Amino acid sequence: MGKLIVVVGNAGVGKTTLTQQLCQQGGFVSGLEQQAERPFQQLFANDLARYALPNQIDYLLQRAEQEWTIRQQAEIGLQDGGLETDFGVFTRRFYQKGYLDEPGYQLCDRLYTFFRRLLPPPDLIIHLVAPLEVIAARYAQRNRPLEIAQLDDLAALDALLAEWLGQVSAIPILTVDAAKEDPAYTRATPWLLAQITAQL
Numbered sequence: 001m002g003k004l005i006v007v008v009g010n011a012g013v014g015k016t017t018l019t020q021q022l023c024q025q026g027g028f029v030s031g032l033e034q035q036a037e038r039p040f041q042q043l044f045a046n047d048l049a050r051y052a053l054p055n056q057i058d059y060l061l062q063r064a065e066q067e068w069t070i071r072q073q074a075e076i077g078l079q080d081g082g083l084e085t086d087f088g089v090f091t092r093r094f095y096q097k098g099y100l101d102e103p104g105y106q107l108c109d110r111l112y113t114f115f116r117r118l119l120p121p122p123d124l125i126i127h128l129v130a131p132l133e134v135i136a137a138r139y140a141q142r143n144r145p146l147e148i149a150q151l152d153d154l155a156a157l158d159a160l161l162a163e164w165l166g167q168v169s170a171i172p173i174l175t176v177d178a179a180k181e182d183p184a185y186t187r188a189t190p191w192l193l194a195q196i197t198a199q200l
Contacts, residue, residue, distance in 0.1 A: 001071050001072075001120075002029070002070045002071050002072065002073040002074060002075055002076065002077055003076045003077070003123045003124070003200045004067060004070050004071065004076075004077050004078075004079070004082075004120075004122045004123055004124075005028075005076060005077070005078045005079070005122060005123065005124045005125070005126060005196065005200075006078070006079045006081065006082035006084065006085070006122045006124075006125055006126070007019045007022075007078060007079065007080050007081070007082075007126045007128065008081060008082070008084070008085050008125060008126070008127050008128070008161065008165070009127060009128030009129065009130075009161070009178060010128075010130075010132075010135045010154055010157050010158050010161065011135070011139055011149045011153070011154060011157055012135055012136075012138045012139030012140075012142055012154075013128045013129075013130055013135050013138065013178050014128060014138070014178055014183070014185065015080040015081055015128060016032060016033060016080040017183070017184060017185060018080075018126070018128065018176070018185045018188070018189075018192075019032065019078045019079070019080040020032075021184060021185050021186070021189050022078055022189060022192060022193065022196075023078055025189050025193060026076070026193050026196065027075070028075060028076045028077060028078050029069075029070055029073060029075045029076070029077040029078070030077070030078055030079075031063070031066030031067070031069070031070060031077055031078065031079040031080075031082075032079070032080055033080055033081055034062070038055070038058055038059065038062070039058060040054045040055035040058050041055065041148070043055070044148060045148060048094075048097075048099045048148075049098070049099055049101075052094050052099035052100045052104065053100060053104040053107065053108070055148075056086070056087075056090070056091045056094065056100065056104075056108050057107075057108065057111060059086045059090070060083065060086055060087060060091075060108060060111050060112055060115065061111075063079065063081075063082055063083040063086050063115075064083060064115040064118075064119060066079060067079070067082075067083060067115075067119050068119060071119065071120075076196065076200060079122075082122065083112065083115060083116070083119075084121075084122075084164060085161070087108060087109075087112040088160060088161075088163075088164040089157055089160045089161050089164065090149070090157075091105065091108045091112075092105075092160050093149070093153060093156055093157055093160060094148075096156065097153075121170075121171060122171055123171070123172075123200060124171065124172050124173075124174065124196065124199055124200060125165070125168065125171055125172070125173045125174070126173075126174045126176060126192065127165065127173055127174065127175045127176065128176050128178040129175055129176070129177060129178060129179075130177070130178040130179040131179060132154055132155055132158060134178075134179045135154055135158075136151055136154055139151060139154065172199055174192065174195055176188050176192070
């Protein structure tokens with residue numbers, strides 16, 4: 001069974017960039033967010049209440065499908081975010097903001113719980129950390145054509161991520177200082193590759 005690593009952190013901190021860098025340097029299988037390809041993202045942006053539920057179900061399904069594919073292979077796989085981030089951070093934030101109502105949130109909770117019963121949790125977590133002002137500056141500059149989370153969500157997303165990570169006890173966590181001026185993570189990559197080899 002293949003091993004799974006998830007790269008977690010706030011929106012805009014560089015999860016996808018680091019995941020791609022590690023996959024390129026380490027020969028790992030990638031499971032990327034594919035934000036531009038998600039079928040409900042634009043609809044969700046245009047009508048937050050109507051399309052929050054199908055959008056989140058699509059994301060949870062996509063992440064579970066990626067995990068299942070990674071687990072069928074011998075290689076190590078990396079995800080930028082992953083199932084826990086999509087449920088425990090973004091789904092919960094959209095529920096806090098009223099995009100998801102109570103029945104919709106409970107449906108997402110059931111789906112996430114079912115997937116996690118079928119699929120083992122990640123084998124390693126890489127946590128990118130940076131002060132909120134650094135994250136906000138990067139988030140404002142990343143120029144994605146479509147954004148659901150906004151600048152004023154970043155503090156709440158950070159708190160939700162910290163809450164989830166505070167409950168993790170059985171999974172090793174590697175913390176990376178993402179505030180350093182190394183946008184491609186070229187300095188962090190060799191150390192992370194050595195840590196991955198040692199731990200997995």
